[in-house]
Amino acid sequence: MSHRRLLLISSLLALLVACNGSDDIAGCNNINMMPERLFLQQVSADRAIIKWRGAAEVVCVGTSPDALDIPVAATVTEGNHWEAEVIGLEAQTLYYYSVGGAASAPAGQWFRTAPEPGSVPASGKVTLWIVGDSGTATELDSEGVPEHPGEAEAVMQGFLSYQQATGAQPLDLFVMLGDNAYEVGSDSNYQGAVFDLYAEILNKAAVWPTIGNHEMGYGTLYNGDTPVYSSGGVSTASDPASYSDGDDTTVDSGLPYLDIFSLPTQGEAGGVASGTEQYYSLDYGNVHMVSLDSQLTARDDTARAAMKQWLIDDLSSNSADWTIVIFHHPPYSKGKNHDSDEAETFLFGLDIPQFYMRDEFITVFDEYGVDLVYSGHAHSYERSYYLTNHTGKSDTFDPLQHAELNSSNQPASGQGGESYSQISVGSGADDKAVYTVAGSSGKADAFPGGQHAAHYIGLAVLGSVLVDASASELTARFIDVNGDVLDYLTINR
């Protein structure tokens, strides 16, 4: 739809609403109101959701920062948020916006719509910034003292430094791998660990999250019928309504994560309808991304089977150049307290989703052309070789069977002359993926037992991942707090 036609329709709608006595959204002539939190959801080629908490009930949008001319009324949604769905947008277009209905956008408040499905942005690549277990800004000890002060912010600054130094294009997708807000994923945890910290990211690019164990609040682990340990992040429930923040003076009304985020359930952002916000998919240009729920859905046998069936349907319908899957619990890790080899038995099933994801979903990723898998949970950076069909523990890893090899019959590194090909040379098919644990965006733990056999590299270093996906090449970089690249891989197609 052309911009002029959109303006005409919006104006007519606004006039209609005004004549019906609704609140004034007749024009963008109000004042700008600073919301308590502000973030974008589901930004696609023709649509975006602007979401906030505050007094404003309307946004104004436009392609000129000082002449916003598209008023959009918001509705109240869960968690006392306002949500404005802006439709009829043009692809690959920069839109400025104000919250409150002012005609001018505050500095730095804009978003760019996605390119048409299947195409790349004008920059030539889709850019994703991925953080895992970043929610430590609200992690306090029993004395109320921050346990990891400034670490998540340092990771963000490292990413921004890298972007500035390389003249990189603005971010397209901001991806969060779970444990986004310690200790219990409460609304106030989210305010401190996400909305306050990433304000200048969230007002420009849509955030795409997945559920971590700390999103599920407080829980108790049992040895049979005997409760043995209670803390934040140890819930093994499969029902989001079982969320508890551990504070008996508050009333828990369900998982805050689901109240905060507005995630697609009907394929609104591309991908196949899932019917639930707990797992979903999206298309952005030439990238298809899937967020699976390894925390809740994975813990119920039937629900997990249904999610797997949905994933098969989703990937069967996908023809994007690149496919990325995210979920919290890594199938391969030697990170502290989250060794994937011990997932079946450790702490009475706390980490059993790591086993389920490896045992039941790896083969789906192989069969249906997934390129990259990102997880958090372990507070480290661990990046695998280009793997296929490795569903066992680390001692069953056989490079000859499970990895793309270099000319010396060793697992290829994915770098330089050993860059990966999306269509594997050996098999002639797109049957391999790189698995990365990127859980050190808020804190970093050492490796007590050494590196996983299927991994190319393991680092106990704070950092985050930047993925650039063009039509012919995908590069993923691990960037530390200094903006230095400590690891990278390239896949060509």
Add this chain to the structure above:
Amino acid sequence: MLSLAKRWFVLFSVLLGLSPAAGAHPSHEQQLSLLNLQIAQFPDQQRLYIERGIAYSSDGELDPALADFNRAETLGDPLLVAFDLGVLYYRMGELQRARRYFDTTLNQLPDHSRSLEYRARIARDVGDYPAAVADFRAFFALRERPNPGHYISTAAMLAEMDLEGVDAALALLDEGMVKLGQVPQLQRYAIELERWQGNYDGAVERQQRLVAVLGDSPQWNWQMGQLLTEAGRKPQAVKYYRSAHQQLRNLRRTPARIELMQQLKVQLKPVGVDT
């Protein structure tokens, strides 16, 4: 001498590099100390016994927890304690006792969805499918967006009950799709149920509905061909196989697509299609 539960607690706290004092939440000892003080001051406050009972229960001290909950029952409205007692007995494996407490809660608060879910699970675990289904149905009615898998689980119970159960299972899945949208997980199970009862035309019709969410993909075309073949409509099936074959020739080779191509060749070669 530490109780077994406390030994486990201390052991795993050490393993995790945590001690009760170092946790991000007040330790259980601190919590219990505070509640003990409060109860000493206000010995007849029901709420305090409930809170201490929850703290004991979470710390594995089930007998003190039970004592506090029983005391709380006498100090005020027993309804306020019923859910927590139900959860406690559920954790202890005493399902029938737990069920009675959830009954108590739900008799007074029929919309207490957490009690419904626990009671549904108890009923399912003991094989009382009718009761489980009834509670899950009530649970669905209270939730805006239940997990799709729970519809499938409940439909499976319905389908197992008796022949009429399959129709009821299908109806439940359709209800779920009204609520959640045309999601493939539910429709897939519905298609399997239709096939199981020999209603192949019904299965085809349901597969047709999926094109709106799955798109006209090779996999969808193949599945439609399979269902039409089962329905005795082979000529129509061939058209879908041809469509899938043509699409696959232009798509990136994944193992799933390679296998699908092989299956299509098997179907198309006998009818003279050049593959």
